[in-house]
Amino acid sequence: MTKKQAADHSSLIYTLTDKPAPGPAFLAAAQHILASIVGIVTPSLVIGGVLGLGEHIPYLIAMSLFVSGVATFIQCRQFGPVGSGLLSVQGTSFAFLGAILAAGFAVKGRGGTPEDILAMIFGLCLVGCVVEIVLSQFIHKMGRIITPTVTGIVITVIGLSLVKVGFTDFAGGAYVKQNVPDAFGQPVNLMLGALVVVVILFMTFQKNPMIRISAIMIGLIVGFIVAAMLGKVNFASLGSGPIFALPIPFKYGFSFDLGLFLPVAFIYLITAIETTGDLTANSVISGEPVSGETYLKRIKGGVMADGINSGIAAIFNTFPNTTFSQNNGVIQMTGVASRHVGIYIAGILLVLGFFPIIGGFFRLIPNPVLGGATLVLFGSIAVAGIRILASQEIDRRKIYIMAVSFGLGLGVTLVPEAVGKLPDILKNVFATPITLSGLTAIILSLVIPEKFGEPAGESSEAVDPA
Helix, strand or coil: CCHHHHHHHHCCCECCCCCCCHHHHHHHHHHHHHHHHHHHHHHHHHHHHHCCCHHHHHHHHHHHHHHHHHHHHHHHHCECCECCCCCCCEEECCCCHHHHHHHHHHHHHCCCCHHHHHHHHHHHHHHHHHHHHHHCCCHHHCCCCCCHHHHHHHHHHHHHHHHHHHHHHHHCCHHHHHHCHHHCCCHHHHHHHHHHHHHHHHHHCCCCHHHHHCHHHHHHHHHHHHHHHCCCCCHHHHHHCCCCCCCCCCCCCCCCCHHHHHHHHHHHHHHHHHHHHHHHHHHHHCCCCCCHHHHHHHHHHHHHHHHHHHHHHHHCCCCCEEECCHHHHHHHHHCECCCHHHHHHHHHHHHHCCCHHHHHHHHCCCHHHHHHHHHHHHHHHHHHHHHHHHCCCCEHHHHHHHHHHHHHHHHHHHCHHHHCCCCHHHHHHHCCHHHHHHHHHHHHHHHCCHHHCCEHHHCCCCCCCC
């Protein structure tokens, strides 16, 4: 154990293997749920709203909570080679939004119903989880393919490509844009979205760490209250759905399309790397080793659990799961690293998952309010990618890898019709900015020799920013 790890360990109130009493354990679990619940349910809200899934949204949200409980239990409890055994909360991944929306629009464009759309999405995600399960056993050997440059590019493009979705909600939402264009972009919508952004920023810079962690939720609550005062919340829709519902495996069926599958499979590759980073950070904060056999076993088990949990998510009608990095901050703030707390977190999420009415409450959030929050969330994803890129020396080789990857990825985002005449299987790959930029970064990283990687400032051929 290094000096830093020893210091981290000494600052903990409860270490990884400690068993807090029910009171402290429940309090710590509640703080983790407060930090993660918006992240767990928001992808379902966004996907449901953009694809027009309507009445299915509360059930999808309920299943996202239910599966997050199951997944967190598996990740923390550790079953043989499955699970990290760390206090690691699992929740719905934002990384898949672009690929899932692309698949959903493809099915919708063929005349598919909401049920057809969901059957395809969950079928793709179920088959795709095998990619991450297999990769978990080779994660320590993938450094040559998935470099910090590749990971940083993909995460940045994920964030930037989703900003359009967030800003569309900010201005009123996709449904309003298509069906009530006069209401789209009204000043009241922009005011609500801006209010949420301002509240989130204000709360983020408070001294109290719990307020900072809860900034997104507080922003949504304030925005919701103001929207209700302005008559922008339709409470009548809350009573139209069931209060209680059981999880039903394959409720919407199962479909598959190879062309739509490739972008989803690629994101599983990237999330495997993200999970490795999150679990490493968790180990550091928990005072656990970040090298050696124990560490490697935890990483492999954590990534495998990520894949298996995403398969469970597809079976129970929700979207792929991943480890949540924000919960590492809760561990650091509370000094509670006990994986026993994960059982409480899992139990609370499981219970919430049996009540679609909770999803109904989230569905009441007006699009501009949700847009203000997702704009910050998606922008933060892009910033996380930029931080990864900035953490390494940017030499001439990396400049051109980044330039071409960003150019193609963002180019197809801005001009999607440019690839409209390609065969379907190619179009589904090249029309997805995340896949296109990621594949480009991987290929260029393998093709361009390391010897061309001298510092950019020392080469006469370097790109001149001016």
